[in-house]
Amino acid sequence: MNQLKKHITILLAVLLQLITVKLYGQTQQENQLIKTIQTEKNLRAKYLHTLSLGEFYKTNNIGKADSIKHVLLQKSRGFDDAIRLSALIYSAEVNELQGKQDEYFMDVFSCFPFVQKVKDLNLSFKVYCHLSKYYSNSRDFKNALFFAEKANNIAKKMRDYAHISESKNLIAVSFMLQNKKDSSLMYSDQAIQYARRSSNKSSLAESFHTQASIYSFFGQIELSVAKNFIALQIANEVNDLYKVAKYNRIIGKSQQSIKNVEDAAFYFKQSYYFSKKINDKRQMGLCLTSIGSIHLDKKEVALALKDIKTAIAILTQQNDLDGLGEAYNYLGIIYRELNNYTVAGKQFNKALIYYETTGNKSKIGDVYHNVATIFEYQKKYQNALTYFNRSIQIRQQYGARNLIYPTYREIATIYGALGNNKQAYMYMQLYINQLDSNTNLQAATKIAELSELYQSDQRERLILSQANAIEKQRNERILTATTLENSQLRNNFQLYIIIGFLIIIILAGIIGFYRWNQTKIKQQQKEAEMSQTLLRTQMNPHFVFNAMSVIQSYIYENDAENSSKFLVNFSRLMRLILENSPKEFIPLETEIEILNKYLETQKLRFEDRFNYSIEVKDDLKLEFTQIPPMITQPFIENAIEHGQLHTIEGGYISISFSKVGNMLNIVIIDNGIGRSGSEMLKKNKQHKSMAMKITRDRIDNLNKKYKTDGYLIIEDLNKNSKTGTKLLISLPFTEVKPPFIQ
Numbered sequence: 001m002n003q004l005k006k007h008i009t010i011l012l013a014v015l016l017q018l019i020t021v022k023l024y025g026q027t028q029q030e031n032q033l034i035k036t037i038q039t040e041k042n043l044r045a046k047y048l049h050t051l052s053l054g055e056f057y058k059t060n061n062i063g064k065a066d067s068i069k070h071v072l073l074q075k076s077r078g079f080d081d082a083i084r085l086s087a088l089i090y091s092a093e094v095n096e097l098q099g100k101q102d103e104y105f106m107d108v109f110s111c112f113p114f115v116q117k118v119k120d121l122n123l124s125f126k127v128y129c130h131l132s133k134y135y136s137n138s139r140d141f142k143n144a145l146f147f148a149e150k151a152n153n154i155a156k157k158m159r160d161y162a163h164i165s166e167s168k169n170l171i172a173v174s175f176m177l178q179n180k181k182d183s184s185l186m187y188s189d190q191a192i193q194y195a196r197r198s199s200n201k202s203s204l205a206e207s208f209h210t211q212a213s214i215y216s217f218f219g220q221i222e223l224s225v226a227k228n229f230i231a232l233q234i235a236n237e238v239n240d241l242y243k244v245a246k247y248n249r250i251i252g253k254s255q256q257s258i259k260n261v262e263d264a265a266f267y268f269k270q271s272y273y274f275s276k277k278i279n280d281k282r283q284m285g286l287c288l289t290s291i292g293s294i295h296l297d298k299k300e301v302a303l304a305l306k307d308i309k310t311a312i313a314i315l316t317q318q319n320d321l322d323g324l325g326e327a328y329n330y331l332g333i334i335y336r337e338l339n340n341y342t343v344a345g346k347q348f349n350k351a352l353i354y355y356e357t358t359g360n361k362s363k364i365g366d367v368y369h370n371v372a373t374i375f376e377y378q379k380k381y382q383n384a385l386t387y388f389n390r391s392i393q394i395r396q397q398y399g400a401r402n403l404i405y406p407t408y409r410e411i412a413t414i415y416g417a418l419g420n421n422k423q424a425y426m427y428m429q430l431y432i433n434q435l436d437s438n439t440n441l442q443a444a445t446k447i448a449e450l451s452e453l454y455q456s457d458q459r460e461r462l463i464l465s466q467a468n469a470i471e472k473q474r475n476e477r478i479l480t481a482t483t484l485e486n487s488q489l490r491n492n493f494q495l496y497i498i499i500g501f502l503i504i505i506i507l508a509g510i511i512g513f514y515r516w517n518q519t520k521i522k523q524q525q526k527e528a529e530m531s532q533t534l535l536r537t538q539m540n541p542h543f544v545f546n547a548m549s550v551i552q553s554y555i556y557e558n559d560a561e562n563s564s565k566f567l568v569n570f571s572r573l574m575r576l577i578l579e580n581s582p583k584e585f586i587p588l589e590t591e592i593e594i595l596n597k598y599l600e601t602q603k604l605r606f607e608d609r610f611n612y613s614i615e616v617k618d619d620l621k622l623e624f625t626q627i628p629p630m631i632t633q634p635f636i637e638n639a640i641e642h643g644q645l646h647t648i649e650g651g652y653i654s655i656s657f658s659k660v661g662n663m664l665n666i667v668i669i670d671n672g673i674g675r676s677g678s679e680m681l682k683k684n685k686q687h688k689s690m691a692m693k694i695t696r697d698r699i700d701n702l703n704k705k706y707k708t709d710g711y712l713i714i715e716d717l718n719k720n721s722k723t724g725t726k727l728l729i730s731l732p733f734t735e736v737k738p739p740f741i742q
Helices: 002-039 043-061 062-076 081-097 101-115 119-136 139-156 161-177 183-197 201-217 221-239 241-257 260-277 281-299 301-317 323-335 341-358 361-377 381-400 401-419 422-433 438-492 491-539 541-556 560-580 588-605 633-641 674-681 689-704
Strands: 610-616 626-628 651-660 663-669 711-718 725-732
Touching: 002 043, 043 062, 043 081, 043 241, 043 651, 062 081, 081 101, 081 119, 101 323, 119 139, 119 161, 139 161, 161 183, 161 201, 183 610, 201 221, 201 241, 221 241, 241 260, 241 281, 260 281, 281 301, 281 323, 323 341, 323 361, 323 725, 341 361, 361 381, 361 401, 381 401, 401 422, 401 626, 422 588, 438 610, 541 560, 560 588, 588 610, 588 626, 588 651, 633 651, 633 663, 633 689, 674 711, 674 725, 689 711, 689 725
Parallel strands: 610 651
Antiparallel strands: 651 663, 663 725, 711 725
């Protein structure tokens, strides 16, 4: 087992390297598509490029795919029926990926009126496929097969083997749901053969996954896992990360069903990792539910509760009703194991509501089984038998019949407890005839071997791939060297002329660059010196030592709550200061966070003897408005320390940010003892705060850079009594605009 884990770790490291390279290529592809959209003048071509970007996002960033869906639907209204249909199909497919079943089927039916109008065979094929899925889900198998056959006929007319494979898979699934094993496997085999004849490896991966689902439905877990391993390997080869995440999760479920808990946890975590890579929040929620169920298997109830509640929050946001049904079902099991039967019953009831909404009859049978176990634990045997029998009836009609047999075992246990040995024996025989522990043990062993074989095969493929890449690079270098040598022989004289001309240009460029660079270096040195000086003044040693003293006093007083609160604020403040001080600009929201942390720390230090407020005008956007880092903090420190705010009754300090023309104005007001009073308290009369000079220098630099007239003004708040202070800082307004697609 340790050796297996070591191999898996090595495999993951190599996989991550390859994925990083592929993701870099994907980023380039995304940027190229966006650039094409932005430069395209023809509106129809612009729309089609946007649709291509959406198709890219469907396998690389589900969140962005959902965002662009609304753009496509809106833009399509100004075009012909074919464009409008393509937008509806795209919307349906994204909703399907996100588990939004109601929205998915609504889009599918919105497509139907366009099929007769649009002559595009590819679009018609997609609509018929989605209609077949809808009717299979509704258990209207006659219509499901009708539309799957129509899709198949179109695919044959197009001579598109990948499309033929897809339609054959739909027929196979329809027969599977009717519990017709031989027919479903026959069409599944045909789907695989057609997919192999096509160049579409994603289609081949999905065909193997469909066959795996059929084997799983009929209880042949070993064959199901074997087929899913093939599907996963192909999905990895074509870098289809959505399928990689999906197949890992389903393999994990198969492992869990035969009690391979550690292997199941590994595949669930793999699935979560890839789901996060492509921003597939729905699948992340499903993975967290599965990871929570693993914690439940390990009796780690607290961790199980945490993961499943997080999953519910994500799936609620995504409106995945089936996913919520599964999460609440597991939540009910957790509370049942905690003997909190009332709460468990409520969770099972929520699961039933979600499954009833989606019409997922098979899963309803699972929930009825779990509800029955609550009554069984409470020794309400007649109620338990009622729900167990209801579960059996539903599964016989709608679900995989192999799932009935664990229910037979529970019924046998109840009859044994009631003293009805005849019935107990009968139901136990029904259970034993279908399942025995040796079969499960053999399946578990075989699946473990398959898993190791898959990992070994992956390692060999990666090694071979790397060797081929190295050989290809070597050959390319040889070819390039040969071509260059021949070119040099043919164009030797021309090359010398070009080189001489380039040398002159380069020398002129170097001289010009050197002069420009010297000016830039001087400016950077000045800014760096100011930044370091500012950092040193802001990191006031007295404040740090006083903060340490406050923490120490809390510890001596055994005040864990306040000491923890103070230390968290203080450590976050230090991190923010050290991370942001060297930068030229930071977002306004970061500056406000620094101020909040600093003022909260000071309030804790002085036991809430003063108050503060921070106001941002509505026309400023915190995440986009830019500001020089910590330009206000030294003055706020002066207001507290030299303004003696902690000694004044009702002491306060207010900070406000507003935009005036092309300037960002900052006003700092305190009701402290004022500048005159502060000077009288200073021990060293020659002392002058560096904050004022540094800030003026920073403003001067910004004025030169942005051609503005920023300034700093300080005056008494109450001119008669010379108490309080009002400070106005005016800076050039800068903003980072968010990226968008027009």
